[in-house]
Structure formats: structure tokens, C-alpha cells
Amino acid sequence: MFLFLLITEILFAGVCIWRDPDKDIKKIFPQATGYKSVVRRYNKKEKEIIEKLINKELDPDETEFTFYLIFMNKKRIGTVLTHTEKGQYGAIEVVIGLDSLNRVQKVLIQRDREIKSKELRSENFLNQFKGKSFKDTIEINKTIKPIKGAEKASKSIAFSVKKMLIIYEILKEEK
Amino acid sequence: MLILIIKNILRRKIRTFLTVLGIGVAIFLLFSLLTFNQGYKNSLIKELDLLGVHMLAVPKGCPYEAASLIVHGGIIPKYLKEEDLKTIKNIPEVEIATPIFLAQLVEDDRISIIYGIDIESYKKVKKYWKVKGRFFENNENDKIVIGSDVAFQEKLTVGDEIYFRKFNKIYQVVGILEYTGGQDDGFYFLPLKEVQRIFNKESLITAIGIKVKNLEKIEEVIKKLEEIPDLQVVTMTQVLGTILNLIGQANSLIYTIIILALFISSLGVINTMLISVLERRREIGLLKVIGANNWDIVKLIFFETLILVILGALLGIILTIGGNKFIETFIKEIITHSPKKIEINFDWKIAATIFLYSLTIAILASIYPILKAINLRPMETIRSSDE
Numbered sequence: 001m002f003l004f005l006l007i008t009e010i011l012f013a014g015v016c017i018w019r020d021p022d023k024d025i026k027k028i029f030p031q032a033t034g035y036k037s038v039v040r041r042y043n044k045k046e047k048e049i050i051e052k053l054i055n056k057e058l059d060p061d062e063t064e065f066t067f068y069l070i071f072m073n074k075k076r077i078g079t080v081l082t083h084t085e086k087g088q089y090g091a092i093e094v095v096i097g098l099d100s101l102n103r104v105q106k107v108l109i110q111r112d113r114e115i116k117s118k119e120l121r122s123e124n125f126l127n128q129f130k131g132k133s134f135k136d137t138i139e140i141n142k143t144i145k146p147i148k149g150a151e152k153a154s155k156s157i158a159f160s161v162k163k164m165l166i167i168y169e170i171l172k173e174e175k
Numbered sequence: 176m177l178i179l180i181i182k183n184i185l186r187r188k189i190r191t192f193l194t195v196l197g198i199g200v201a202i203f204l205l206f207s208l209l210t211f212n213q214g215y216k217n218s219l220i221k222e223l224d225l226l227g228v229h230m231l232a233v234p235k236g237c238p239y240e241a242a243s244l245i246v247h248g249g250i251i252p253k254y255l256k257e258e259d260l261k262t263i264k265n266i267p268e269v270e271i272a273t274p275i276f277l278a279q280l281v282e283d284d285r286i287s288i289i290y291g292i293d294i295e296s297y298k299k300v301k302k303y304w305k306v307k308g309r310f311f312e313n314n315e316n317d318k319i320v321i322g323s324d325v326a327f328q329e330k331l332t333v334g335d336e337i338y339f340r341k342f343n344k345i346y347q348v349v350g351i352l353e354y355t356g357g358q359d360d361g362f363y364f365l366p367l368k369e370v371q372r373i374f375n376k377e378s379l380i381t382a383i384g385i386k387v388k389n390l391e392k393i394e395e396v397i398k399k400l401e402e403i404p405d406l407q408v409v410t411m412t413q414v415l416g417t418i419l420n421l422i423g424q425a426n427s428l429i430y431t432i433i434i435l436a437l438f439i440s441s442l443g444v445i446n447t448m449l450i451s452v453l454e455r456r457r458e459i460g461l462l463k464v465i466g467a468n469n470w471d472i473v474k475l476i477f478f479e480t481l482i483l484v485i486l487g488a489l490l491g492i493i494l495t496i497g498g499n500k501f502i503e504t505f506i507k508e509i510i511t512h513s514p515k516k517i518e519i520n521f522d523w524k525i526a527a528t529i530f531l532y533s534l535t536i537a538i539l540a541s542i543y544p545i546l547k548a549i550n551l552r553p554m555e556t557i558r559s560s561d562e
Contacts, residue, residue, distance in 0.1 A: 019284065086330035089338035089345065111285060113329070113338045
């Protein structure tokens with residue numbers, strides 16, 4: 001019981017939580033049979049690299065990141081990353097599924113308060129991220145066409161994807 | 176003698192460890208529950224105090240449930256009328272009567288607690304509120320004030336906008352409450368009229384917070400309030416008493432289990448000491464032969480028991496200090512009407528009680544082994560050991 005409490009007590013430090021893994025896994029990795037989460041903390045040097053690459057400081061509550069490793073039986077088939085970013089009308093929570101080569105397989109919006117929520121959650125918009133890796137440019141009006149009237153929210157989602165790809169690339173290896 | 180006692184304790188390391196662990200776990204459970212209860216009560220009093228009113232007028236039904244829902248946020252399906260508010264305001268002993276419309280807004284899987292308030296009167300009961308930005312005016316129907324937790328989760332700052340899909344309306348965040356430590360941190364505050372409008376409940380109120388001018392007149396005020404049809408009053412003292420009573424009932428069962436655990440661990444100590452005496456018959460016999468009197472034997476056994484029990488008590492206290500957070504999480508999961516934050520502090524009085532209890536265990540647990548030891552005949556024990 002105490003181990004359970006210990007696990008539930010582990011702070012996710014305000015970083016976006018994955019609210020409905022079962023439902024999302026079916027959408028991103030229909031063949032998956034399970035997942036496990038790993039928590040990674042960064043050191044000073046890694047923080048500097050991340051902040052330089054995303055061109056923004058990490059939020060004060062982002063002291064650690066949880067990566068969800070997806071399995072089909074015992075074979076690792078991908079990873080799920082989650083992130084919360086400020087949108088136009090409140091926070092936007094993004095779930096990013098990566099394939100085994102760490103390219104975006106699918107992006108889902110977990111929660112948002114946007115007026116154009118339906119459009120932002122549409123495959124037309126979210127499929128633009130498919131196949132992107134951390135090396136790719138993910139920028140509104142360059143590689144990603146924003147939703148008209150929801151430019152700020154579109155930018156937030158694109159930033160979330162880019163940021164998490166970079167963070168995963170830097171912190172993915174167990175130290 | 177001390178060396179002899181320590182040597183004996185260390186000679187049977189595993190047995191000593193298991194006995195100490197048994198006492199430690201039992202004391203951990205007792206100590207945790209006692210400190211938690213104390214913390215729970217203090218936090219509940221603090222939380223009710225944060226509500227800032229002496230009593231709540233709520234629609235007839237279960238008044239305690241209604242009061243608890245108002246403190247923690249929830250749906251009350253019955254309403255009071257604005258006329259009731261006017262009647263209450265006309266009672267001379269009433270200093271402040273502030274209307275509240277409480278509603279839950281469900282969007283997808285998200286539940287937001289919306290508090291419709293009359294800002295002028297509400298500010299008077301929430302004197303401790305500090306706001307980043309400003310409060311809205313009662314007629315500013317597109318302005319919102321949010322709690323600090325909401326601002327953190329939604330990543331909102333003063334000047335940002337928030338959109339409620341269900342009402343298709345954008346509100347501008349004009350103020351963010353500074354951390355209160357209470358439930359207010361998780362609420363969205365809007366002008367009363369606006370909340371009544373968006374929920375199609377014009378002129379209806381969920382509750383009325385009441386502060387009286389003179390606390391001695393509280394019974395008089397309650398009598399007058401209870402004359403209003405379909406309305407009942409619940410004082411904060413009643414809410415506190417009822418919730419604590421509910422918790423007390425749940426705790427009785429836990430206490431029974433803990434007392435049993437303590438009893439069993441005490442039997443463990445008696446058992447350990449008895450085996451120790453029986454194993455050391457020859458040693459005790461020799462001590463007697465070389466001049467040790469009964470009092471020396473009593474001291475030997477008693478101090479050994481005392482050391483075991485004190486080690487167990489220390490372990491229990493250390494476990495409690497380290498495990499309080501887990502206990503809090505666990506108990507909050509199973510107990511409803513839980514305060515947002517339960518402040519659990521190390522209480523020296525409780526620690527002293529535990530030590531006193533440990534001393535009692537040591538005395539009781541050592542009686543029988545001592546009697547056994549002092550009744551041993553020295554020559555017989557030496558002879559039987561030789562055989």
C-alpha cells in the first residue's frame with residue numbers, strides 16, 4: 001500500500017499529466033499492449049541546451065519530464081510525450097505519440113479552452129506534425145499552416161510539439 | 176550491567192530486530208493517527224474560518240451536506256430566492272448577508288467550480304483575500320477573478336482571456352487571488368447576476384453567508400432565520416462538529432485495530448523476554464551465585480525490555496515523521512469532507528504520550544519474565560545446564 005502511495009505521491013511537478021492513456025493509446029498505437037512511464041530530470045548543462053534550442057526558458061514547474069514508453073508485448077514500438085502550453089484562452093494540453101524512430105506518429109489535444117477547438121483538434125491540422133523529428137523545423141506559417149482565427153493556439157501547439165521533441169531527444173537516455 | 180544488557184540484545188540480532196519492528200509499526204500507526212487527527216481538526220477549523228461567515232442559510236435538505244458543498248464546491252439542486260436575502264438583511268443583528276450562487280460547469284472531462292458572488296458584500300467576509308490585479312464590479316459581466324490554482328493550471332495571468340465553451344462567452348481575467356490555502360484557490364469567481372444568467376437561474380441563490388454583529392446573539396438570529404420558509408441555517412460550529420463526528424466514527428474502527436496491533440506487539444515483547452530468560456537460566460543462576468540479588472535481576476530484565484520498547488517507539492516516531500505525507504494522501508482518499516490541505520505537525524505532547532505508553536508496555540511486559548527469573552534456583556539452573 002505504501003509503495004502505491006509513494007508512486008501516486010511522486011510529483012509530476014505541474015507538468016502536463018496524461019489523462020486518459022487507454023483511450024489515447026488506442027488512437028495512436030492500436031497494436032500496443034502496454035506502457036510504462038519513466039521520469040527524467042535534467043542537469044544544468046542539459047537545461048541550457050534545451051532552453052537554447054527551444055529559444056525560451058523552461059517553466060518553473062518543469063523540473064522533470066515523464067516519458068511513456070509504449071510496448072507491443074515486449075517490443076518497444078514508440079513513446080508518448082505530454083505537454084501543457086498557454087493558448088489563447090487558457091492552457092492547451094497536448095499528447096504526442098512518437099514512433100520507434102522518434103518521429104511524430106500522431107498528435108492529440110487532451111484539453112483546451114479554445115473557441116476553434118474543433119478545428120485545432122482536426123486531423124487536417126494535427127496531421128501536419130506527422131513524420132516530424134526533433135531536427136525538423138516546426139514553425140507556424142513555415143511548415144505548419146495555422147488555423148485561421150486561432151493563430152496563437154496553433155503556435156502554442158506547434159511549440160509544444162517542437163519543445164517536447166527536443167526535450168525527449170536530450171533526456172531520453174537513462175543516465 | 177549495561178554492557179551485559181546490550182550484549183544480550185545484540186546476541187539475538189534478528190529476534191531483537193523483529194521485536195523492535197513490531198513495536199515500531201504499531202506505534203507508527205498510533206502516532207500517525209493521533210497527529211493526523213490533530214492536524215485534520217486544525218485544518219478544518221482554519222478552512223471554515225476562511226469562509227469568513229458565522230453561518231450559512233441554505234435550502235431545506237441536509238444542511239451539513241449543503242455547507243460542505245459550499246466550502247468544497249459542488250451542486251446543490253435546491254435554491255433560495257432573492258427575497259430571502261432581503262429578509263435576512265432586514266434582521267437587525269445581521270452584520271453581513273452575502274448571496275452565493277454555486278455551480279459546476281462540466282466541459283468534456285473538466286469540472287470547473289463557478290462561484291457567483293456579490294463582490295461588495297463578499298469582500299467584507301473575505302477580508303484576508305489579496306488579489307493580483309483587481310476585483311470585478313458587480314455590473315462587469317465579462318470579467319472574472321480566478322483562484323491561484325486555476326491560474327497555475329490554466330497558465331493564465333491578469334489581462335488574459337478565458338473562454339467557456341458551454342456559454343460561448345469570453346471573460347477577461349481581471350484578478351488572480353493570492354494563495355489562500357483554502358478551496359478558493361480552485362474556484363472561478365464571477366458576478367452573481369452573470370452566473371444566475373448563464374445558468375438560467377435568475378433571482379435564485381444557492382446559499383447566503385451570514386455574519387452577525389454580536390456572536391452572543393447568534394441563537395436569536397438563527398430563530399429568526401428559521402421562520403423563513405424553505406430555509407435552514409447551519410452554523411460553522413455545527414459543520415465542524417458534524418464532520419469531526421463522522422471522522423470520529425471512522426476512527427473508532429481504526430483505533431480498535433491499532434490497539435489490537437499494540438497488544439499483539441506487547442505480547443511479542445513478553446515472548447522475546449521470556450525466551451531470553453529461559454535461554455539464560457545458567458547465566459542468571461551464575462549471577463545469583465556470585466552475589467547478584469533479586470533486585471539486580473529485576474533491573475537486568477527490566478532495562479533490557481525498556482531498551483527494546485524504546486527502540487521500537489523511536490522507530491515508530493521516525494516512521495511517522497517520514498510517512499505522514501503518505502498517511503495524509505491515503506486518509507484524504509477515503510474520507511470525504513476533507514480540507515484542501517491538512518497541516519500535520521509533529522506534536523511533542525503526542526510523542527510524550529507515546530513514550531509514556533512505551534514505558535507502560537516495558538513494565539507490563541517485563542513482569543512475567545522477571546518473576547520467572549527471580550524464582551530460578553541458582554544451583555538447579557547450573558546443574559540442569561551442565562546436564
